[in-house]
Amino acid sequence: TNPLDRLQQLNDLLDMEVEKLNIDRRLNAKVKKQMEKAQREYYLSEKIKAINDELGRTDSKEEFEELAKKIEAAGMPKEVEEKAVAELKRLEGMAAMSAEATVSRNYIDWLLGVPWKKATREIRNIKRAEEVLEADHHGLEKVKERILEFLAVRQLVTKTRGTILCFVGPPGVGKTSLAKSIARATGRKFVRLSLGGVRDEAEMRGHRRTYIGAFPGQIIQMMKKAPALQDRMETIHLSGYTHVEKLQIAQRFLVKKQIEQQGLSRFKVSFEDAAVALLVERYTREAGVRNLEREIASVCRKLAREVLKKKTPAGAVIAVTPERIGELLGKPRFRITKAGERSEVGVATGLAWTEVGGEILGTEVSLMRGKGTLTLTGQLGDVMQESARAALSYVRARAVQLPLPADFFETRDIHVHVPEGAIPKDGPSAGITMAMALLSAVVGVPVRQDLAMTGEITLRGKVLPVGGIKDKVLAAFRSGIREVILPEENEKDLEEIPEEVRNAIQFHLVKEMDEVIPVALDGALPAVVQGEAERNGAPAPEAVPHQ
Structure with a gap:
């Protein structure tokens, strides 16, 4: 063959070998650097320990003694306390900079963070509870009656079994707001845990603590914020609101709330009943009032832009009519489902x-x-x-x-x-x-x-x-x-x-x-x-x- 071709092939082979050697050299340098860093950290860590020993410093011992006192004072159940003490002994024998020590210390901190014997003082005033529920909610008479019965029993019986009230119903019918009202009436802390979008059960139960950066589940994290009662669950069903109830809720709560939130308090804004009825029938389709509130908020935002554009003076009267609803929100999203106008075969x-x-x-x-x-x-x-x-x-x-x-x-x-x-x-x-x-x-x-x-x-x-x-x-x-x-x-x-x-x-x-x-x-x-x-x-x- 042609000598030039042979030399070209040889040159290509040599280029490949040189590239391999360069890659190998870079990898070796990187590995060596990482090993040197780990050895350096270990050397410095051991040197710090030796210096502390020479100086008679016992910070780590004092820290372990303090953790032991916290475990003893936490009021943990017997089996939990035994587990915490055993974990603390394991931690004492670990290298302070090791990943396992970090996991163990994090576990102990979470055990100490749970409010084992802490509880908010409960206000047991049935009259106050009734006033709070009436002020916060329109309708829901049977549900409010059941809640008041539950609170009345707690007021009369000194040792009551903690009961979990489970509110079941369509979106927007007042489940979360009822829980907030109960907390306000009894003087307890309120914590909301949303399960929307949760796909992994580990988010609720927590991951295994052996994983680096593992945390307890959402339930334990919420218990740390507000002590919880654990017992059997009692279910209270909430049905949808009637057309009349939605009108009352909108006029008594939603309209006032959105007028304030959208900065329209300086104007005399009012929604006609017919306008609210139009929002209920043609712009929302739901059992609750969540989307109704969103539509009212949308109307208020558009009014806010309008008053700024027109430089409307403070105190001006702004009446929201059915015609204005159409102008601001456009065509209705839903048609009113009606029965047939005439009887038909089949x-x-x-x-x-x-x-x-x-x-x-x-x-x-x-x-x-x-x-x-x-x-x-x-x-x-x-x-x-x-x-x-x-x-x-x-x-x-x-x-x-x-x-x-x-x-x-x-x-x-x-x-x-x-x-x-x-x-x-x-x-x-x-x-x-x-x-x-x-x-x-x-x-x-x-x-x-x-x-x-x-x-x-x-x-x-x-x-x-x-x-x-x-x-x-x-x-x-x-x-x-x-x-x-x-x-x-x-x-x-x-x-x-x-x-x-x-x-x-x-x-x-x-x-x-x-x-x-x-x-x-x-x-x-x-x-x-x-x-x-x-x-x-x-x-x-x-x-x-x-x-």
């Missing part, structure tokens, strides 16, 4: 519970020529799909009393759809709604659209109780519905519904589908059904016409 109105409160839930059924296939759409969960199949089985079993061909269901496909398909839905409470929509589609008689219903259905046509009655009834009331069909076993839940809503709605409490049909259908079933029922010894369902 369409029934149900009631559902969601994380933001109750909603009315329309159910549509269509029949088509086919081979008896059942199609379910609308993002229905497993339980809701089973409920639809149970409803269809009930209707098919009842079909022997209907003037239908023997092969009616074998020659037709059935499509059940629950609108707003982007929203997942589940649960058994739409059972009677689906059954009525199916029966309506089969017999050609419309279901009343001025009436809503909820209840689980069995294959024998029994109507079983369901949950979330208060929120569901409130949703019906907001939608303009004034008649509701409920399972008879849910009668006890009617006491939780606000009186103004309860008095405005007519409730039909039922045990079987035979009681639902004459109320729900906008007209009578075909005459053959009545004749068959009478021949079987059962009373014929009455025709209940509704316009």
Whole structure:
């Protein structure tokens, strides 16, 4: 080969070897430097120890003695104190600069930091507690009553078992503010621990202390700030607010708060009731008032910018009307969910519970020529799909009393759809709604659209109780519905519904589908059904016409 090519190849090989040697030299220098640094630190540390010994200094011994005294005075349980003492002995035998000593010392510090026998002095004044709860919250009567009962027992009994009150409810209904009010009424410290965004259980429980930089979990860290009682938990459920309650809360608390926070106190700002009602109905959709407060804050911020731009004098009157709401916030974000304006065949109105409160839930059924296939759409969960199949089985079993061909269901496909398909839905409470929509589609008689219903259905046509009655009834009331069909076993839940809503709605409490049909259908079933029922010894369902 050409000598020049050979020399070029040789040069490339030599360049590679030189680069390898350079890299190796740099790594060796780096490692040597790190080793020298560690040796230097160790040498200096040992030299400091020797100097302290020569001078008779015993700082470390005094420090360990002080830790031992703190452990003894901390009031720890016996097993915890034994563990702390053992850990202190281990720490005495470790090199002060070692990583293990840092971990051990951090562990002891946290054991000492927990308030084992510290407690804030509790104010046991039931009258003060009632005044604080009334001043801080509108509505929530049953919840406030339960809290006052709890505080009354604590006032009467000298040795009470510490009870943890667990408030359960949708966002924005007042869980955190109730806890703050209890703390204020009893003179206790309040600590808030948010679990939003927590994905790792170690954040709550803490990491193993052998990890460098490990800390206890959030619960222990919060206990260090405010002593906590540990015992069984008592759950108190909070439902959503009514439309009227939201208006009262907004005018009594939220508007005043936001006017002050947004710097509008120097002006005479007022929100008309109609403006607040518009915010509640068209700009928010929630069980609580958190988003409502955000919208009020948004209006106030825009007003603040406006008064600066126009140089509005202090003391000027600023009235927020529904028209101003539209100008400031733009078009409404939500439409008011209303029941159908007219009765339709195969369409029934149900009631559902969601994380933001109750909603009315329309159910549509269509029949088509086919081979008896059942199609379910609308993002229905497993339980809701089973409920639809149970409803269809009930209707098919009842079909022997209907003037239908023997092969009616074998020659037709059935499509059940629950609108707003982007929203997942589940649960058994739409059972009677689906059954009525199916029966309506089969017999050609419309279901009343001025009436809503909820209840689980069995294959024998029994109507079983369901949950979330208060929120569901409130949703019906907001939608303009004034008649509701409920399972008879849910009668006890009617006491939780606000009186103004309860008095405005007519409730039909039922045990079987035979009681639902004459109320729900906008007209009578075909005459053959009545004749068959009478021949079987059962009373014929009455025709209940509704316009």
